Amino acid sequence: MRVVPVGLLRSLLIGAIAIGCWLTIVTPAQAATLSDRVASYPDWSSLPGLKAKAPDLPYPNWMAGTWRVTSTLVDLQAPLAPDIVTPGFESNRRWLDQPLEFPVRFGPPAYSAGPKPLPDLRPQTPPVVADRAFNGLAIARAYLGEAVASVQAPDPNQQLVQLANGDNLLMRMTGRAWEQPAPQVFVASELSRQIFRGQGRPQFNTVETTARYEQRSPDQITADQITAIYLTPQDPNYFQVGDRPIALYRYALTLTRTDDSSDAARSAGNP
Numbered sequence: 001m002r003v004v005p006v007g008l009l010r011s012l013l014i015g016a017i018a019i020g021c022w023l024t025i026v027t028p029a030q031a032a033t034l035s036d037r038v039a040s041y042p043d044w045s046s047l048p049g050l051k052a053k054a055p056d057l058p059y060p061n062w063m064a065g066t067w068r069v070t071s072t073l074v075d076l077q078a079p080l081a082p083d084i085v086t087p088g089f090e091s092n093r094r095w096l097d098q099p100l101e102f103p104v105r106f107g108p109p110a111y112s113a114g115p116k117p118l119p120d121l122r123p124q125t126p127p128v129v130a131d132r133a134f135n136g137l138a139i140a141r142a143y144l145g146e147a148v149a150s151v152q153a154p155d156p157n158q159q160l161v162q163l164a165n166g167d168n169l170l171m172r173m174t175g176r177a178w179e180q181p182a183p184q185v186f187v188a189s190e191l192s193r194q195i196f197r198g199q200g201r202p203q204f205n206t207v208e209t210t211a212r213y214e215q216r217s218p219d220q221i222t223a224d225q226i227t228a229i230y231l232t233p234q235d236p237n238y239f240q241v242g243d244r245p246i247a248l249y250r251y252a253l254t255l256t257r258t259d260d261s262s263d264a265a266r267s268a269g270n271p
Contacts, residue, residue, distance in 0.1 A: 050175030167198035
């Protein structure tokens, strides 16, 4: 079992869970908006203009299945340093250029939120969505090992990470958007309000995860993923900082298929 200092758990969890929180409630974004945001890294000066109140994210059909992810932190920035730096930012440099591996999976929803509609007798294909509880637990344990006791995702709107020492991280989704500028390219962004409850007072952050996924073959996907950390009004520095990010983490991801669903992926088109 790897021992991680308690003071680092919060900052590590924010980065670790980001990929596990891949979009939940989504509305289409205007053309190229998210693609331009990815391309403009690290020149981010504000929160993205995302919306909420829509169904769970339908990933492209070519993302359905189980994958082995290799995730490498390739860059990290503290735009407001040395005045304002997130706790654990400097310690997180030890993850730079250090690949981590973990499984993730996508498939039909495992939950049903809200009242069920009247039966529709027309043939329908279930949407492809992220298994957020499975993904979140796999990613968190890749970073923190057995320090993570469980990850619960009762619906598309929230995720709870429970640590073995009794601390926990609650994430509530507040904004989402997506676009598919080409059949083999998918770009998505999500905002979540995160509350870390541990020793002392609860700590609050807003976290953005914006990622561009590209299908390289039926059995391989690459992604450019950026996680940005923002202050919330509960922080005394919030009115000084506003909506500027205080930390940026960029990851290079490779997803390699590990199941036997590649035949379906070869014939899949847009969602």
